[in-house]
Amino acid sequence: MSKIYAIILAGGKGTRMGKDIPKQFLPLNGRSVLIRSIEKFHLIDMIDNIIVVLPEEYIKKFNSEIVNSSMDKVFKVVKGGKTRQGSVYNAVTSHNFNDKDILIFHDAARPFVDTHIIIKVIEAVRESGAAGTYIPAIDTISEIESGFVRSIPPREKLFYTQTPQAFLYKIILDAHKRALSMGIDNAADDVSLVIASGYKVKTVEGSPHNIKITTEDNYLYARYLSGHSNK
Ligand code: CTP
């Protein structure tokens, strides 16, 4: 029988945030960014198991935190890779999945994802084997090279990429193996690998609140969203 696994990607260092600890461990009104992200998936009945990818040096501490929580769907903690692509690959190869299992990937740094979006992504992956979350670009986006404007792609065609993204196990494994065989090991986005392997990826509308905490400004906004505005 096929299962649905959520894979929470928290293996990064948060370089752009520039804090002493990676951003996924920062507090948001009493709970860490990471725990908030995991909880969103834990609450969804359709999701059977959760895999958390972490920097190696944080695995021990996290294991004891999780034992003390009620999040019993967390069944595996996997060591992060040097790149996000490496972290995804470590998760994909961490368990004996079935070809028809669904793997739903989420950036730990996006703790405000809505339950209904996660469910829509699961419905879309069931229909088409691969799905991702996008929101329309608001600003006009310009391509600039050496200080000069090169082109202005039509805004109607441009979308911001969010997570979750979900794939059948056999599709994400195939896409990653193919990428590695071509020497690609630093893709920031799994969908790029999946479409390069010839699969179609269905789009689901995301939400402007589903921000990725990347910079100090994002963190301040995240604190505001979680009711922490005055500190
Ligand atoms: N990630 C990961 N393994 C990596 C790099 C990133 O699991 N080797 C995860 C991050 O923890 C984050 C998500 O992928 O939840 C999105 O990546 P990003 O926002 O780029 O996080 P970092 O790589 O940690 O930040 P930075 O690029 O500023 O160093």
Ligand code: MG
């Ligand atoms: Mg990064």
